[in-house]
Amino acid sequence: MFTIKEVQEKFGLPASTLRFYEKEGILPPIGRDSGGRRLYSEPELEWLQLVVALRDTGMTMDHIKDYVELVKQGDETLHQRRQILLEHKQDVERKMNQTLEHLEKINRKMAIYDLLAHGKRDFLI
Amino acid sequence: MFTIKEVQEKFGLPASTLRFYEKEGILPPIGRDSGGRRLYSEPELEWLQLVVALRDTGMTMDHIKDYVELVKQGDETLHQRRQILLEHKQDVERKMNQTLEHLEKINRKMAIYDLLAHGKRDFLI
DNA sequence: TCTCATGTTAAAGTGAGCTTTAACGAAACG
C-alpha cells in the first residue's frame, strides 16, 4: 500500500493530478486509511501505468474514460477493449511515421545551416 | 502565389489558424492583393512547412516564435538556430523512445486479452 | 499540548492553441 506522496514520486505525477483522475473516474475509487487518506494498492498502480501509457501516446482523457467504463463492465467487453487498444496502437504508429517525416524536414534544415556555416553558398547550383 | 483558401487545402490548416499564426508573428506578414487579401508565396509556404514540422513534433508556439525571431535577425544566428533544431530533434527522439515503451505496455495488455479470449485462464501460474 | 507537515474537499482559475463572432468590404455570377 502506498500513500499519495509515494505514488507521486514513483510516477512523477502531482498528487493533485492523482486526485483529479480519481474524481473523473479515470482511476477507480482508491481505498482510505482510518483518517480518510488515500492508500494505493498494486492493481491500482498497474492501472495507473496503463492510463499513463495511453495518455502519453495521445489518447484523450475522454477516450480513456470510455475504456475505463468497459473495464468496469467486466469480461464481456474484453474483445471491445482489445480492439480499442489495437486501433489506438495503429494511430500511434501513424503519428510516429509522421514524426519521422517531420524529423527529416528538420534534418534537411540543419544540413542547410551546416552548408552555410562552411561558407559553401553555392549549394543552390 | 496562393490564396488563403488554397493554402488551407494544401496544408489542412484552417484559414483562421493561418491568420492567427501571422498575427502572433509565427509567420511573416503576408503580402496582399489590391483588395487587401493575403497572397502566400513559395518561401512563405516553405516556412509554414517548417513551422508545422516543429509544432507537430511538440515544440510550443512560444519556442517557435523565439526561433522565428532568430531567423529575422539574419545570418549571425545561424549557429544558434542549428543548435535549437538539434536540441529539439534530440527531444523528439527521447519522446519517441518513451512512446515505444508505452506501446510495449499496450502490447502486453493486448496479449493478456488474447489469452483470456482463448480461455487460457491459467497464464498466471 | 502545541506546532507543523501532510492530507482532505469543492470550486474557481490557468495556459496553450486555436475558433467563433460580429460587422464590414470586395468581387464574381446570373
Place this chain on the structure above:
DNA sequence: CGTTTCGTTAAAGCTCACTTTAACATGAGA
C-alpha cells in the same frame, strides 16, 4: 444591379488537462 461567396479585423469564447485556492482535518515529533 442584386446577391452570394470569400475575405478582412478585433475581440471574445472555447476546450483540454490540469492546478490552485480556501478552509479545514489528521497525525507525528518536540
